[in-house]
Amino acid sequence: MRLAVIGAGAVGSSVVELAADYGHTVTAYADSQSAAIDAGGIDVDAAFDRKQADGIVGDDDPAAAVEGPYDVLVEATPTTLGDAQPGFGHVETALETDRHVVLANKGPVAERYADVRALERDSAGSVLFEATVGGAMPVLSTIADFDPEQITAVRGVLNGTANFILSRMGAEGLGYEHVLAEAQDMGVAEADPTFDVDGTDAALKGAIVANVLSDGGNEYTLADADVEGIQDIEGSALELAAEDGHTVRLIVEVVDGEVRVGPRLVPEHAPLAPTGTRNIVQLETEHAGRLNISGRGAGGPETASAVLADVGRL
Amino acid sequence: MSDSTDEVRSYTVRLELVDKPGALLDALDPIASNGGNLLSIFHERGNLTPRGQIPVEVDLEATPERFEGIVEALHEAGINVIQAGAERYSEAITVVLSGHLIKTDLSDTVSRIQEATNATVTDLSLSAPEGTEAESEEPSSARIRLATEQNATQAVIDTIREVAEDKSLRVIEPLGPGGDL
Structure with a gap:
């Protein structure tokens, strides 16, 4: 397949780097300012060198990359809320010209799911978005394989930064601010960790799962989720939980058409209490009990592997 | 049942x-x-x-x-x-409350929860790093275990949320009925 990769962050650049390993050719690569386009396949190393040296990936126009020669548009620009632009516009252009879309950007499917599906219905192209929930973990494809109707609840830890903070606080008895600063030093938390610690990132993933489960029924957005973050959670709360064999985790819960994100008490050794940045999703099935999927929920190559798995499914 | x-x-x-x-x-x-x-x-x-x-x-x-x-x-x-056995409690719920527990009168918090529901507090552990003086400005946490009738857990949790909201306390709820998930 010929891929147009839009977005040159950790995920976009990893997709470009790994595409050849999966038998695909990158014919367009764009960041917000520039693009490299070549119908025969771009020079990947040259694009990375230009990005490193000059901050641009090539001399072409990023708008032309979205229009350009490709079979699959990989949308890996940063997630935006509300109208989900510019990501949504890229999805629109690709589908209107009957090409496929693989999303790493959560915005279009978390905030405008019905619009995306409507565009897809009128297009010969399809939209897949495994990478938007749980990074490398095959969450959405497992739900699709099981049939959304057979899934009665989905619960999970879907934000590695929040999980790192809570598990460090619990294990070391350290305060929130201290552990957050440590996480920033280690690169586990971003300089502005707001969306990770206030529950927004986890809630977007919950909304996407709810959209998939409702299978074209109700549409969910961030506004439909009941969200509470972990900011300034008391160290003493984790201590008391531990005395009772429990711990606290930021849990996303999608049950009975409700999306809820918040710190919850879970048994210390339960599957839903992973440590560090690890993610887990627990599917409750109609006939097969609980199914746990755990792994790395973020990271460039990890998320890129989910993107490329989607490309393989097309 | x-x-x-x-x-x-x-x-x-x-x-x-x-x-x-x-x-x-x-x-x-x-x-x-x-x-x-x-x-x-x-x-x-x-x-x-x-x-x-x-x-x-x-x-x-x-x-x-x-x-x-x-x-x-x-x-x-x-x-x-x-x-x-006059009261048959068959569900145990554990929650953790954080915030100005002492200043907002913890025993009143507990009585309000018990009065509004049929739950009984069976265990309470308080962690107040800066002491339990009523004027303490430092937040503290409490782990409360309640016994309630089967199928009443959601109502009890709803009540705890209301009382906590009233007193600007943070509630950390268990996951799933009885928190056994």
Whole structure:
């Protein structure tokens, strides 16, 4: 397949780097300012060198990359809320010209799911978005394989930064601010960790799962989720939980058409209490009990592997 | 709710004990030796009943059949059983509250939760790093364990949320009924 990769962050650049390993050719690569386009396949190393040296990936126009020669548009620009632009516009252009879309950007499917599906219905192209929930973990494809109707609840830890903070606080008895600063030093938390610690990132993933489960029924957005973050959670709360064999985790819960994100008490050794940045999703099935999927929920190559798995499914 | 007789349930038994060494142990023996699983014992040593005895509240788990045997054995041992199994608590809920627990009157918080629901607080642990002075500006946390009737857990949690919101406290709820997920 010929891929147009839009977005040159950790995920976009990893997709470009790994595409050849999966038998695909990158014919367009764009960041917000520039693009490299070549119908025969771009020079990947040259694009990375230009990005490193000059901050641009090539001399072409990023708008032309979205229009350009490709079979699959990989949308890996940063997630935006509300109208989900510019990501949504890229999805629109690709589908209107009957090409496929693989999303790493959560915005279009978390905030405008019905619009995306409507565009897809009128297009010969399809939209897949495994990478938007749980990074490398095959969450959405497992739900699709099981049939959304057979899934009665989905619960999970879907934000590695929040999980790192809570598990460090619990294990070391350290305060929130201290552990957050440590996480920033280690690169586990971003300089502005707001969306990770206030529950927004986890809630977007919950909304996407709810959209998939409702299978074209109700549409969910961030506004439909009941969200509470972990900011300034008391160290003493984790201590008391531990005395009772429990711990606290930021849990996303999608049950009975409700999306809820918040710190919850879970048994210390339960599957839903992973440590560090690890993610887990627990599917409750109609006939097969609980199914746990755990792994790395973020990271460039990890998320890129989910993107490329989607490309393989097309 | 299942009517099965082999299902283990939680019971609360109120006893009156004479104030002499070994009385508590004598009262617990018929429970343990008849298949009851002791959950908690609330021994109000400072209080006396109108008859001058010490009230003790025991929470235990047993099947309904075994529970009858336990009450019978207590009677046979000459222990005064005031109330047995009148309230059948079968769900335990644990929540953690954080914030200005002391300043917002923790005992009032607990009474409001108990009064608005049929739940009973069976355990309370307080962690107040800066002490329990009423004027303390430092936030503290409390872990509260409640016993409630089956199918009433959601109502109890809703009440806790309301009371907590009223007092600007943070509630960390268990995941799933009984928090056993």
